[in-house]
Amino acid sequence: MTNLLLYQRIAQQLAEDIRRGVYQPGERVPSVRKMSTQLSVSHATVLQAYANLEDQGLIRARPQSGYYVHQTPALTAPTPDVAKVERPSLVTRSSIINQVLDESRREGVFPLGAAVPHIDYLPARALHQQLAKVTRFQSARAFNYMFSPGYEPLRRQVAIRMRDAGVVVDPSEVVITHGCVDALQMSLRVLTKPGDLIAAESPTYYGLLQLADLLGLKVIEIPSDPTTGMSLEALQLAASQWPIKALVLTPRLSNPLGGTIPEDRQKQLLRLAENFDIQIIEDDIYGELMFEQGPTKALKSNDREGRVVYCSSFSKTLSPGVRIGWIIAGKYQDEIQRLQTFSTHSACSVTQMTVAAYLENGGYDRHLRYIRQEYRKNLSAFQLAVQQYFPEGTQMTRPKGGFILWVSLPARVNTKDLHTRALQQGISIAPGLIFSNTEQFNHCVRINCGVPWNREAERAVMTLGMLATQLCQEVQPAQIN
DSSP states (O other), X not given: OTTSOHHHHHHHHXXXXXXXXXXXXXXXXXXXXXXXXXXXXXXXXXXXXXXXXXXXXXXEEETTTEEEEOSSOOOOSOOOOOOOOOOOEEOOOHHHHXXXXXXXXXXXXXXXXXXXXXXXXXXXXXXXXXXXXXXXXXXXXXXXXXXXXXXXXXXXXXXXXXXXXXXXXXXXXXXXXXXXXHHHHHHHHHHOOXXXXXXXXXXXXXXXXXXXXXXXXXXXXXXEETTTEEOHHHHXXXXXXXXXXXXXXXXXXXXXXOOOOOXXXXXXXXXXXXXXXXXXXXXXXXXXXXXXXXXXXXXXXXXXXXXXXXXXXXXXXTOSTTOOEEEEOGGGHHHHHHHHHTTTOSSOHHHHHHHHHHHHHSOHHHHXXXXXXXXXXXXXXXXXXXXXXXXXXXXXXXXXXSSEEEEXXXXXXXXXXXXXXXXXXXXXXXXXXXXXXXXXXXXXXXXXXXXXOSHHHHHHHHHHHHHXXXXXXXXXXXXXX
16 A cells, blocks of 8 residues: 555545445545545645546545445446256265365354354344343243244244235244254255255255255256346246256345345246246245345245245344244144154244344344344445455346355356465355356355454455455466467
């Protein structure tokens, strides 16, 4: 930075403030006169700095008014391309997935790999207060077994929350689980048997690939759009060729692309599933983190014939450690409860009661509004930093919620190598190869933006960009003869 000209240093500092959320989209930045006085520089120097920021698309001048942060961040990098359909296959990536996850859990690394929200974005104090009350005043029940379908006051609170997703259910229709993965696992065990074929988004959540491997299921990956979610045309083509038993997808804020299926296409999807008699497992774990609440409801809200088994959890909003999720299984509920009763009984009694008390006490909606705002700022900051520091040709997604960013590097970059080099620099990332059973995403990476944007986060992204650029230079594109 010391080699930069004065106006460039001023521009870089203000750009950093914009990425950190000090100045929000639409807000006025300090006037030229004020900035000149604060920094003891000439008006011309400030004007040159502001012109530089305008060139980056970060601010816009308004006649007779001043300079304002651009309403839409200046993301010129295109969104990633859509994948292609490949034949169904047994999962072969579990060992690689386990290796990458083990490496990413090393102590002291900056956590851009696992999609886990930072402790600053969890209501830890409020949960601790409720935990203390539960263990003090209801210890007889809190330290005893709890059986399926789970703690009734918690099921009642979940039923209330489901109204926001457009799903009207009775508390008796809710089954509490050990998080969302447990809900997905039980749903697959009830709906399929070893050797069956399931369809999934491409790229997809790596945990689903691990479950498919565990249960002996074949997987066909259906191309998904980073904005509108799974391609219904590709799904129809696949269903006409292969006997798909179940479809597992995240209609709202898919992981890792962040796409959301619009309501009209949700209805088309349900009709398609009916035509081919495909059962659907909906993973809605990020649904409550949509930045704009209301426009898109859960897929289950349009389900009129009980085809959708709905799964979710509080892992991304309250705490991943409490391990509280739920299933709304409809006609499969008895089988789910029977399976749960003779495997895990139910989720932990103490945490079920603690979460129920927290939800009953109020404040959850206020907490959601806060973290949605924080994640929106974080995503914007990370996107602009990736655009600034990553090599030319990089593409990235534009999610409308959550805290996950999918980045596509030039095709010659292998992000498994980037993952290894990043760990050597104390940074964890999730390389694209763990999100597919194919080789289509080996040049991609998922970045967790659920960490506060600060100088350390910017240094991590800058380092990743430097490492990615090095890999680009080491692996030159094939020469054309």
